[in-house]
Amino acid sequence: xxxGRHAGHGAGRRMTTHAPRVVIVGAGAIGAFYGxxxxxxxxxxxxxxxxxxxxxxxxxxxxxxxxxxLSYRPAAVYGPEDTPVPGADFVICCVKVLxxxxxxxxxxxxxxxxxxxxxxxxxxxxxxAVAEALPDHPxxxxxxxxxxxxxxxxxxxxxxxxxxxxxxxxxGVSEEARQLAQWFEAGGVDAKCRESxxxxxxxxxxxNTPFNPISVLADGxxxxxxxxxxxxxxxxxxxxxxVMAVAAADGYPLPDDxxxxxxxxxxxxxxxxxxxxxxxxxGRALEIDAILGNVxxxxxxxxxxxxxLHTLQTLIRMRARESGSIG
Amino acid sequence: xxxGRHAGHGAGRRMTTHAPRVVIVGAGAIGAFYGxxxxxxxxxxxxxxxxxxxxxxxxxxxxxxxxxxLSYRPAAVYGPEDTPVPGADFVICCVKVLxxxxxxxxxxxxxxxxxxxxxxxxxxxxxxAVAEALPDHPxxxxxxxxxxxxxxxxxxxxxxxxxxxxxxxxxGVSEEARQLAQWFEAGGVDAKCRESxxxxxxxxxxxNTPFNPISVLADGxxxxxxxxxxxxxxxxxxxxxxVMAVAAADGYPLPDDxxxxxxxxxxxxxxxxxxxxxxxxxGRALEIDAILGNVxxxxxxxxxxxxxLHTLQTLIRMRARESGSIG
Numbered sequence: 001x002x003x004g005r006h007a008g009h010g011a012g013r014r015m016t017t018h019a020p021r022v023v024i025v026g027a028g029a030i031g032a033f034y035g036x037x038x039x040x041x042x043x044x045x046x047x048x049x050x051x052x053x054x055x056x057x058x059x060x061x062x063x064x065x066x067x068x069x070l071s072y073r074p075a076a077v078y079g080p081e082d083t084p085v086p087g088a089d090f091v092i093c094c095v096k097v098l099x100x101x102x103x104x105x106x107x108x109x110x111x112x113x114x115x116x117x118x119x120x121x122x123x124x125x126x127x128x129a130v131a132e133a134l135p136d137h138p139x140x141x142x143x144x145x146x147x148x149x150x151x152x153x154x155x156x157x158x159x160x161x162x163x164x165x166x167x168x169x170x171x172g173v174s175e176e177a178r179q180l181a182q183w184f185e186a187g188g189v190d191a192k193c194r195e196s197x198x199x200x201x202x203x204x205x206x207x208n209t210p211f212n213p214i215s216v217l218a219d220g221x222x223x224x225x226x227x228x229x230x231x232x233x234x235x236x237x238x239x240x241x242x243v244m245a246v247a248a249a250d251g252y253p254l255p256d257d258x259x260x261x262x263x264x265x266x267x268x269x270x271x272x273x274x275x276x277x278x279x280x281x282x283g284r285a286l287e288i289d290a291i292l293g294n295v296x297x298x299x300x301x302x303x304x305x306x307x308x309l310h311t312l313q314t315l316i317r318m319r320a321r322e323s324g325s326i327g
Numbered sequence: 328x329x330x331g332r333h334a335g336h337g338a339g340r341r342m343t344t345h346a347p348r349v350v351i352v353g354a355g356a357i358g359a360f361y362g363x364x365x366x367x368x369x370x371x372x373x374x375x376x377x378x379x380x381x382x383x384x385x386x387x388x389x390x391x392x393x394x395x396x397l398s399y400r401p402a403a404v405y406g407p408e409d410t411p412v413p414g415a416d417f418v419i420c421c422v423k424v425l426x427x428x429x430x431x432x433x434x435x436x437x438x439x440x441x442x443x444x445x446x447x448x449x450x451x452x453x454x455x456a457v458a459e460a461l462p463d464h465p466x467x468x469x470x471x472x473x474x475x476x477x478x479x480x481x482x483x484x485x486x487x488x489x490x491x492x493x494x495x496x497x498x499g500v501s502e503e504a505r506q507l508a509q510w511f512e513a514g515g516v517d518a519k520c521r522e523s524x525x526x527x528x529x530x531x532x533x534x535n536t537p538f539n540p541i542s543v544l545a546d547g548x549x550x551x552x553x554x555x556x557x558x559x560x561x562x563x564x565x566x567x568x569x570v571m572a573v574a575a576a577d578g579y580p581l582p583d584d585x586x587x588x589x590x591x592x593x594x595x596x597x598x599x600x601x602x603x604x605x606x607x608x609x610g611r612a613l614e615i616d617a618i619l620g621n622v623x624x625x626x627x628x629x630x631x632x633x634x635x636l637h638t639l640q641t642l643i644r645m646r647a648r649e650s651g652s653i654g
Contacts, residue, residue: 217544218645229648231641238634307565307634314558315642318545321556 019043020089020183023110025103026050027074029148030120031094032061032156034164036070037187046076046088048110053079055153065158067188087112090140090180093119097126097290104133111137116176120144120164122275123290124205125298127169138176141169141197143204149278163190167197202247203254205295207262210239212276212291213312217319220281224271233263235308242306246295249302288316346370347416347510350437352430353377354401356475357447358421359388359483361491363397364514373403373415375437380406382480392485394515414439417507420446424453424617431460438464443503447471447491449602450617451532452625454496465503468496468524470531476605489516494524529574530581532622534589537566539603539618540639544646547608551598560590562635569633573622576629615643 019042024031027047039045049056060073078084091110095103107117107130118140119127131139143166147159166181168174173193184191194200214236215221218229227233240259247254255261266272279286296313299306346369351358354374366372376383387400405411418437422430434444434457445467446454458466470493474486493508495501500520511518521527541563542548545556554560567586574581582588593599603613623640626633 214642214645217642219649221645221649225648226645229641229645231637232645235638235641239638308638310558311562311566311635311638314556314562315541315544318541318548318553318556318559321552322546322548 020179021087022046022090022092022183023048023088024074025091025093025106025110026095027056027061028094028096029150029156029158030144030146031092032150033063033065033070033146033148033158033162034092034094034120034144034184034189035074036061036063036072037162037189038183039072039074039187040070041183041187043183044075045072046078046085047074048078048084048106050080052153053077053082059154061154061156063156063158066160067158067162070158084109086110086115088115090176091115091117093117093130094121096285097121097123097287098285099289104130108134116140116174116180118142118166118177118180119169121290122204122208122287123294124201124209125294126290131169138174139169140166140174140177140180141201142166142180143197143200163192165192165194165197165200167194167200169197171196171198196252199252202243202250202252203258205291206240206243206247206254206258207266208274208291209243209295209309210236210312211266212274213288213316214239215274215277216280216286217312217315220273220277222271222273222277223266223269227263227267237263239308239312242299242304242309243295246299246302246304246306249304250298286316286320288313288320292316347506348414349373349417349419350375350415351401352418352420352433352437353422354383354388355421355423356477356483357471357473358419359477360390360392360397360473360475360485360489361419361421361447361471361511361516362401363388363390363399364489364516365510366399366401366514367397368510368514370510371402372399373405373412374401375405375411375433377407379480380404380409386481388481388483390483390485393487394485394489397485411436413437413442415442417503418442418444420444420448420457422448423612424448424450424614425612426616431457435461443467443501443507445469445493445507446496448617449531449535449614450621451528451536452621453617458496465501466496467493467501467504467507468528469493469507470524470527491516491518492521492524492527493518494521494527496524498523498525523579526579529570529577529579530585532618533567533570533574533581533585534593535601535618536570536622536636537563537639538593539601540615540643541566542601542604543607543613544639544642547600547604549598549600549604550593550596554590554594564590566635566639569626569631569636570622573626573629573631573633576631577625613643613647615640615647619643 021044022038023046024035025048027049035045057077063070088110091107116138120142145163146161151157166177168177177193181191181193244254292313296309348371349365350373351362352375354376362372384404390397415437418434443465447469472490473488478484493504495504504520508518508520571581619640623636
């Protein structure tokens with residue numbers, strides 16, 4: 001990979017001198033934000049947008065953030081009509097994980113022989129579709145802990161957090177992951193590499209897999225309403241226990257107190273609508289498979305009973321069918 | 328009770344000669360329909376309405392039905408401001424079973440020393456609240472198998488069915504139940520007495536308890552969408568199995584093939600929205616406790632695991648809270 005060669009890297013967290021060319025595929029709220037961070041660190045940031053390309057090309061991104069004004073003009077802005085320029089050092093995919101979106105096909109045109117791919121996306125088991133289609137490129141899997149949303153074309157509101165957890169997929173810490181984490185840290189966000197990104201995904205799924213679909217089925221409700229409804233905390237805990245059982249059967253046992261700690265942390269937060277609840281309320285597509293369906297599929301493969309998760313999944317599918325979308 | 332005394336009844340299904348005075352408390356679609364049937368049979372039918380009293384007093388009920396034109400003028404129409412006239416032979420309660428409605432208080436003013444009470448209402452364990460408040464009156468519990476709805480003030484559409492199953496509560500066939508069934512049959516609907524109305528309620532709950540809340544949570548979906556969604560039939564069957572387990576623990580084992588038969592019957596019907604789905608779509612209150620909550624409560628008391636029913640109940644409660652109604 002270009003950075004490694006140019007930087008003459010060895011051990012440790014030494015910063016590369018070569019500024020990487022980064023292409024962000026899917027510069028929605030998440031992609032635009034992390035693009036700002038990398039550009040702040042000195043990277044050349046190019047963005048690929050499905051919509052809003054004209055606005056962003058003209059005005060750049062306007063990003064309100066507790067970190068300050070993160071507004072920036074990307075080095076290049078590509079819309080659906082533009083010809084891709086291959087050979088990025090990093091192609092960072094921030095597209096939603098949906099059944100009808102072929103992420104590998106969106107990533108491929110930007111790759112060169114030395115390119116690494118990074119996925120900053122929610123969910124479990126979201127890597128294989130990309131890894132199998134593009135096996136010759138180092139794959140970095142990353143989790144974003146962030147509250148950020150799109151207010152309008154090119155307008156992003158970063159409300160809180162921003163921490164990233166990265167790792168090579170399926171495991172280990174690659175040089176590419178380490179380099180990318182350093183660029184993020186140089187741009188001002190906490191970005192840590194972990195030996196097992198799959199374990200990190202299970203740990204995040206423990207909360208996401210129950211809370212997201214429960215919120216949607218409760219009409220996009222927030223965390224306080226969810227936990228304060230009689231039976232609500234019991235349902236959340238029981239569904240989390242099902243996730244833990246699948247994680248353990250998959251070889252990733254989570255700590256015994258993981259459920260307690262998640263519930264306590266949720267109770268300490270102010271009322272909060274998770275990303276799927278927000279997507280639901282805005283009429284956007286929901287990442288059901290990534291967040292919930294892949295866990296249920298794994299449970300079935302491993303022979304773990306998940307009656308609550310299965311109920312949630314089926315109800316959401318029915319809703320999608322009833323509303324005339326997928327399902 | 329008046330009928331019995333006047334009729335000098337003995338064994339068998341001999342018709343009484345005395346026309347009973349019937350007060351229908353809650354003459355919505357169901358109450359208005361069965362009032363029409365009883366008036367057709369020769370009973371004196373009086374109705375108590377929360378809304379629509381002025382319209383019905385002026386024009387009577389207009390009822391389209393496959394049985395013909397069932398439009399009628401009740402012998403008396405009472406609104407919330409009118410003074411009750413006690414001493415009915417039968418007080419028939421067709422009010423929805425909701426936590427904030429005190430049905431015994433609505434029934435009491437119409438009772439005399441000889442009055443029998445009949446409940447034509449959905450759900451399980453809906454009788455104790457009335458029986459405990461009004462212990463000195465024979466209590467008839469009845470299930471209606473009917474598709475009927477209100478089109479507007481005083482306007483009712485009877486689409487199909489109409490069969491009644493009656494019994495004394497908690498068990499047996501009382502003379503009052505038999506008499507009332509005869510009046511319904513004389514009016515043209517099939518009305519059968521059963522030795523165990525609680526068993527009949529369990530048998531009806533087998534379908535209602537899962538299908539009603541599942542439909543609501545799937546945004547008021549119909550039976551075909553519910554069963555055709557991947558995982559939908561499996562969810563319905565698994566939730567029905569939970570109902571069967573509670574019924575058996577309660578002393579009412581249902582036949583082994585009850586689930587298969589219910590699913591097959593549902594598949595033979597055209598796409599159908601159940602009563603709770605219709606209430607949900609119309610923004611009306613949902614009979615959650617009667618249909619689902621009382622089954623879950625019984626399961627908890629009897630130590631039967633009902634993860635899917637509990638999930639459904641909690642999600643519906645959250646929705647109610649989120650929308651600012653009860654929960």
